[in-house]
Amino acid sequence: MLLQDGQSTIDVSVNDPGSQLMANISLNEAAATSAVAASAARGLFYGDCTVEASDKATRPLVPEPVGPASTPINITAERWGSVPRSYILCTQDRAISPAQQRAMIASVGVDRVVEMDSSHSPFISQPERLAALLIDLQD
Numbered sequence: 001m002l003l004q005d006g007q008s009t010i011d012v013s014v015n016d017p018g019s020q021l022m023a024n025i026s027l028n029e030a031a032a033t034s035a036v037a038a039s040a041a042r043g044l045f046y047g048d049c050t051v052e053a054s055d056k057a058t059r060p061l062v063p064e065p066v067g068p069a070s071t072p073i074n075i076t077a078e079r080w081g082s083v084p085r086s087y088i089l090c091t092q093d094r095a096i097s098p099a100q101q102r103a104m105i106a107s108v109g110v111d112r113v114v115e116m117d118s119s120h121s122p123f124i125s126q127p128e129r130l131a132a133l134l135i136d137l138q139d
Contacts, residue, residue, distance in 0.1 A: 001096070002087065002104035005076070009069040012104065018097025020044055033063035044095045047119035048126075057124055086112040086137040088122070088130070095120045112137060 001009050013022055024040035027033075036044060041061060046054035075081065087110045089101045105113055114133050116122050122130045 002085075002108040002110070003073050003075075004107055005074060006072045008072045010066075011072070012100065013069075013096075016097050016100040018099045019095060021095045027066070028063060031063065032066050034066050034069070035063040036061060045120045046124060047092055047094060048117075049119065049121060049124050053124050057121065085110045086114070088133060088137075089113055089115045090118045090120055090122060091115055092118055093120045 001012060003009070003012060013019065016022075020040070021036070021044055024037045024044060025034050026037065028035070038058060038061070041058045042049075042051075042054045046057055049057065085108070087101070087105055089098060089105070090096075091098050093101065114137065116126065116129065116133065118126050118130075
C-alpha cells in the first residue's frame with residue numbers, strides 16, 4: 001500500500017471499486033478482527049498460482065486485528081517523503097485493483113514502476129521473476 005499522511009489501509013481499500021477484497025471480508029466486532037472468506041482467497045490473492053500452491057498458501061490464513069488496517073499513518077516529507085520508492089504493479093491483482101495501484105502511485109509519487117502480469121502474490125506464482133525485478137530495482 002502507498003498511503004498519504006492521515007490515510008489508513010481501510011481508507012484506500014473501501015474506495016477501490018475494482019477490488020473484490022472488501023466484499024469478501026467478515027468482521028468480528030467482539031474480537032476486533034477481520035477475515036477473508038476461505039472460498040474467496042484463491043481468487044483474491046492467488047489467481048495465477050497453481051491450485052496446490054493456492055491451497056497451501058490459504059491454509060495458514062487466520063483472522064487479523066483490524067487496528068493496524070484502520071489506523072491512519074503519520075508520515076512527513078522530510079523523512080518518509082525523502083525515501084526513494086519503487087513499486088511493482090500486479091496487473092491481475094483482485095485485492096488491490098490495478099487502477100487503485102496506479103492511483104496510489106500517482107498520489108504518493110514513485111521513482112520507478114514495474115508491471116508484473118501476476119496476481120496479488122507473485123512471490124508464490126512467479127518467485128524467480130519477482131526476485132529478478134527486485135534485484136533490478138536496486139540499481
